[in-house]
Amino acid sequence: RKSSPAQTEFYQAAEEVLECLRPLFERSPYYHDHSIIERIVEPERQIMFRVCWTDDAGRVRVNKGYRVQFNSALGPYKGGLRFHPSVTSGIIKFLGFEQIFKNALTGLPIGGGKGGSDFDPKGKSDAEIMRFCQSFMTELYRYIGPTTDVPAGDIGVGAREIGYLYGQYKRLTGRYEGVLTGKGLNWGGSIGRKEATGYGAVYFAQNMLEARGDSIKGKTCLVSGAGNVAIYTIEKLYEVGAKPVTCSDSRGTLHDPRGVDLALLKELKEVKRTSLEAYLEQHTEASYTPVDDYPTDGHAVWRIEGDVAFPCATQNELTEADAETLLGNGVTCISEGANMPSTAAAVDRFLAARIAYGPGKAANAGGVATSQLEMAQNSSMQQWPLQKVDARLKEIMANIYKQCADTAEEFGEPNNLVLGANIAGFRKVADAMIDQGAV
């Protein structure tokens, strides 16, 4: 820590994992003999670069670019790119670290990585976004490839950005290959990838609830975020007979007690890229709370009553006070679509209350799993139908749940899916690292 200050989120993620590994290390001390902890917390490689681009006024602008290639014991590095002004090397490192264990849990041959930039896509024209993406890829292309490192989307990186990034990769290398996932459906993308993270988070909640003899059907659900993960969480919730009543963006929280109007949400966020406040123009029965009116100790969305919560926006968006309110309101299940959305203190509350709590690295792994299915389709030059992709996604989410639950049971803490996810993911990676020697 002394030698690398200000990586708060990375320490938060690493401490959670290391804390959970204590019982495993007591049982299997040979992990110590191979210095696995010292190795696994250190990325294999971190790339930082300058990204220069020209805005519409002709001014040269500069941003920072990152790619952390964290661990390749199980396969090529795999993990998204985040474009958001809050991005720092510490944020990318935390996301890359989480990605190692998440990818291991999918059971698919993918290592862990993550990247991004402090570039803010908000308020930029399409042409500016394109020039930024082209410049970003002009440096990144040296380090990636379909069998080395395969980036995807994350916050601020959707179909439009993946398109511009892919076009530039192709221009620079002359190769048409599966170097990125989340591609357009008519040029190498997988059907069902866009929906996979949100759908997977709902499947994970179903698995958790069914194991407790309960069901998601008829449940009132709280969803945060209004981006890729939140929108397809809401879509799947309707399909399984639940009622999603909230969503949020960086400016405020929307509550529609009759159920969020999904078509309007898609229109506002996917097409117009505007604020959720515009929702009220068509639905006067809904209410909107701007960020300035949020409680000082948390987020307005978690103060609304519901049965199941899906945090789908960003890290640390659910505080201890929020957790207390959710529990007080009788929430019985949390399935995390976002990465590390609950603070460490909030997680402790959920575990102490013994509700069904699915940590992000397990509950949102459906996205990266389907990205790997996109890689498989690209390398065999096929495109699978939706039924096949969705059936695989369902099966993968059920397997992830089972691994987490069985491992928690094995270590004497049934229902502690945090412990189960961390130990199960770690064991796969650590065993592969030992097999591959001191590299």
Ligand code: NDP
């Ligand atoms: P998007 O950019 O599509 O959407 C993000 C949403 O969260 C937007 O509504 C955005 O608001 C809101 N948001 C982002 N940052 C903040 C913030 N600091 N405060 C308040 N609201 C914020 O991203 P995704 O939906 O792809 O990602 C959401 C989460 O899911 C992230 O944690 C990501 O790492 C995780 N994830 C994503 C996967 C994927 O496949 N996309 C896979 C696995 C995890 P606004 O609209 O105002 O920008």
